[in-house]
Amino acid sequence: MNAHAAAPPPASALDDPRDHALAVAGLRAGYGRGGDIVCGIDMIQKPETIVTVIGPNGSGKSSFIKTLAGLLPARAGRIEVTGRDITALSPARRVAAGLAYVPQEANVFASLTIAENLKLATEFIRGRAGVGPGQRERVLALFPELGQRPKTLAGNLSGGQRQMLAFACALLANPEVLLLDEPSAGLSPKIVGETMEAVVRVREAGVTVLLVEQNVAAALAIADEVVVLVAGRLSLRAKAGDVKQADLAGLFFGKEA
Numbered sequence: 001m002n003a004h005a006a007a008p009p010p011a012s013a014l015d016d017p018r019d020h021a022l023a024v025a026g027l028r029a030g031y032g033r034g035g036d037i038v039c040g041i042d043m044i045q046k047p048e049t050i051v052t053v054i055g056p057n058g059s060g061k062s063s064f065i066k067t068l069a070g071l072l073p074a075r076a077g078r079i080e081v082t083g084r085d086i087t088a089l090s091p092a093r094r095v096a097a098g099l100a101y102v103p104q105e106a107n108v109f110a111s112l113t114i115a116e117n118l119k120l121a122t123e124f125i126r127g128r129a130g131v132g133p134g135q136r137e138r139v140l141a142l143f144p145e146l147g148q149r150p151k152t153l154a155g156n157l158s159g160g161q162r163q164m165l166a167f168a169c170a171l172l173a174n175p176e177v178l179l180l181d182e183p184s185a186g187l188s189p190k191i192v193g194e195t196m197e198a199v200v201r202v203r204e205a206g207v208t209v210l211l212v213e214q215n216v217a218a219a220l221a222i223a224d225e226v227v228v229l230v231a232g233r234l235s236l237r238a239k240a241g242d243v244k245q246a247d248l249a250g251l252f253f254g255k256e257a
């Protein structure tokens, strides 16, 4: 665990980019003409930590992570990755700037093989500076199973293996920050454990991970910090070890911390 992970954000955190991988200030977003779903989120994440976003259904977790990835435009606020303002960048340019995203569903091409999925991802991230030829080997070293079966169709992989492939495709860009939208969705408890172990390996490889999770127990087990979103607002931020599942019930029913 990173002892610094739960340090409170400095008053003017965005002025000092050296100490954060991801910084979010006053972020607001919503759909069409509807009201804000992301209602003014401020958050600083230290490098090489895992922060898990949890909260009740419909609280805006996926919308928040989609706003970070650039799939939902920010209405207000600012997003920085390692000190660079990426708020106005397209999703593809955010990847080039070091922010990779793995969506909850349809995150690999089922009709393509493992090798073809990795090749396609490599083509996509050509613009990312500093990604050398060794990146594929480094990524496959994290997920050796994938390297052993390059010709297997992604559609024939188990749910857990498919998540590993999706992680691997995202990591080919050598991101500073990896965003994961509910990697445990639809997986059996054993496979959830393996998937979470993979998330820890990703962090150990030097990547900062922000993940949205419905599986609170799994999230608490691997995270440095937990962020609770209620109705689009950050309701609690705490070290994962300090959060008890029983305490979350009150928050999930709307009690502000």
Ligand SMILES: Nc1ncnc2c1ncn2[C@@H]1O[C@H](COP(=O)(O)OP(=O)(O)OP(=O)(O)O)[C@@H](O)[C@H]1O
Pocket: 031, 037, 055, 056, 057, 058, 059, 060, 061, 062, 063, 064, 214
């Ligand atoms: N494409 C969309 N268009 C309009 N409203 C949307 C869209 N996607 C989500 N919403 C609305 O935004 C709100 C937050 O949804 P979001 O999926 O971000 O929450 P969540 O916390 O991730 O939920 P869950 O835990 O159920 O996945 C909900 O009221 C939802 O109906």
